[in-house]
Amino acid sequence: MDQLLKNLVRYLSEVTGLAVIAKPMNSDNLPYFLVRQYALYQLTIGGTPFTAAFLQEEADFKPAQFLKHMRKVPSVKVNELCIVAQSLPTYVRKRLIEKGISFVIPSVQMYLPALGMDLRSRAVRQKPLTVDRFSPATQVVLICWLLGRIEGDVTPLELSKRLEYSAMTMSRAVDELEVSKVAYVERSGRERRVSFAGDRQAIWAEVWPRMRNPVSRVVRIFENKLPRENAVPAGITALSLRTLLNEPVCPEYAISRDTWKAMDKAGVDIIPVEEPGTCLLQVWCYAPKHLQVDEGVDPFSLFLSLQGTNDERIEMALEDMMGQLI
DNA sequence: CATAAGCTGGTGCTTCAGGA
């Protein structure tokens, strides 16, 4: 109880900036059952008087019963009551607010209508205000939609199952889409449903400058060391599958960072120079497999991985591919 | 090469709807 009292005084002073004084009340004339359940204090916050009731047994505290008890104590003014507790379930707090009963849970929440104060320590979620560059996870969601694979609206949880990200990461991706006005978010209860804003061509034009090249590094390995089930034809190889461009001498594949980590751990050899039987392996910051289209990586990621190459044939092939797509 | 910034998932708490 001493600790709770100290916490109360410290918390109230910090948060309100007012002088806080708490003195135990004389409980000699109180019935035993009351003394057992509540410790009463004379509390003054910046000159405003309260009767603070420290809860001894928080577990079975009931607001209605509390009021009934307090009405039996002549020295207590019901409208000056303030409950002090270490923690209270949210539904209890809700009820107290409904009834207009003041309460303080040090470091967590205070509700003091007499002072016009209502504060929760938990900060409102810090959403990004703008997004200059989409996170990899957001990019995956966007491309998935651009590929026509997201019908209607979805929740972050559904996205997390489909794209093998955590629900948390998908929730953040939805934040990014929302502030970018690329998607609309509708809340129904605790659910967030995301729907995209119509026209694919317009959205692609708007988002691609903020998208990143998925390739974080390129290594050369022997093609027979390739993890077939996780590797997807990428780069010029993928472009040659979609356009009239010739196949490159050296095939290119894409894998996710996680797949590469596993390969690296298992000790795959990196070949420093071009050699027969080798291939180029692009390590992507997301999993190419989830967005795969036909035999190769998705055309959007492919475009992002090849844009800016100063090769006229590639530029033309890219244009050709994007033209067909949108 | 060291430090900062960015990305992601785990953990535990809060909120909400619905049912007893």
Add this chain to the structure above:
DNA sequence: TCCTGAAGCACCAGCTTATG
């Protein structure tokens, strides 16, 4: 009126990538 399960959320730690 109270409880419960599911979803959403913040905080944090661990790791990767960018920068001087």
